[in-house]
Amino acid sequence: TQLLEQSPQFLSIQEGENLTVYCNSSSVFSSLQWYRQEPGEGPVLLVTVVTGGEVKKLKRLTFQFGDARKDSSLHITAAQPGDTGLYLCAVNTGGFKTIFGAGTRLFVKA
Amino acid sequence: DADVTQTPRNRITKTGKRIMLECSQTKGHDRMYWYRQDPGLGLRLIYYSFDVKDINKGEISDGYSVSRQAQAKFSLSLESAIPNQTALYFCATSDHDRGLYNEQFFGPGTRLTVL
Numbered sequence: 001t002q003l004l005e006q007s008p009q010f011l012s013i014q015e016g017e018n019l020t021v022y023c024n025s026s027s028v029f030s031s032l033q034w035y036r037q038e039p040g041e042g043p044v045l046l047v048t049v050v051t052g053g054e055v056k057k058l059k060r061l062t063f064q065f066g067d068a069r070k071d072s073s074l075h076i077t078a079a080q081p082g083d084t085g086l087y088l089c090a091v092n093t094g095g096f097k098t099i100f101g102a103g104t105r106l107f108v109k110a
Numbered sequence: 111d112a113d114v115t116q117t118p119r120n121r122i123t124k125t126g127k128r129i130m131l132e133c134s135q136t137k138g139h140d141r142m143y144w145y146r147q148d149p150g151l152g153l154r155l156i157y158y159s160f161d162v163k164d165i166n167k168g169e170i171s172d173g174y175s176v177s178r179q180a181q182a183k184f185s186l187s188l189e190s191a192i193p194n195q196t197a198l199y200f201c202a203t204s205d206h207d208r209g210l211y212n213e214q215f216f217g218p219g220t221r222l223t224v225l
Contacts, residue, residue, distance in 0.1 A: 002152075009150075031211050042114075042200050042216030043153070050211075088152065092212040097168070098143075098204075102152040 004089055004101035012107045016078050021104040023089030024071045032072045034063055037086040079108045113137045114217035116201050122223045123191050131186045131220050133201030140206050142184040147198040191224040
């Protein structure tokens with residue numbers, strides 16, 4: 001069983017649609033990160049959320065940390081083909097090691 | 111120029127061969143990591159180093175070794191490659207000043223195929 005469960009595993013949508021992907025755990029975390037990985041490249045940090053209930057916005061992307069700091073969501077408004085990629089959530093488990101979820105692979109069709 | 115670079119970007123080798131993957135960074139970070147990525151399994155930590163004299167095993171270190179030659183350089187070796195080591199390999203760095211969050215900065219990856 002993975003520490004972080006991401007859902008859905010795969011999502012294919014049309015340009016202009018909205019979507020939400022999730023990162024869930026039974027553990028409590030002091031912070032959580034979201035990364036995006038495009039084909040042929042390494043993951044790139046999008047955001048770090050720290051406070052329970054925190055909401056952060058990055059253009060059309062909205063990130064929320066659950067009140068209990070066990071889960072997080074990423075909402076994309078009016079998805080564009082450039083949003084295509086693998087979205088990974090990650091947490092610092094202490095000892096300065098970062099654990100990653102398996103990711104949600106998003107494909108946005110033009 | 112990229113802050114974290116990896117060489118080679120692609121490598122095909124045969125079972126039993128020794129291979130080294132190299133990573134260099136210009137971010138000035140003291141912490142460096144090696145991960146492998148397999149479909150459906152996400153990123154798994156192989157080794158990590160917090161300083162030139164510090165080497166730590168991650169969750170899947172068997173069959174791998176590392177060397178931290180300088181603060182900016184961290185290399186990963188497969189002493190005797192086997193087919194199930196076929197994967198994408200990523201080097202990453204993090205800044206100890208952001209230690210509470212341990213945000214990772216990745217290189218572009220090396221695609222390794224072991225035949």
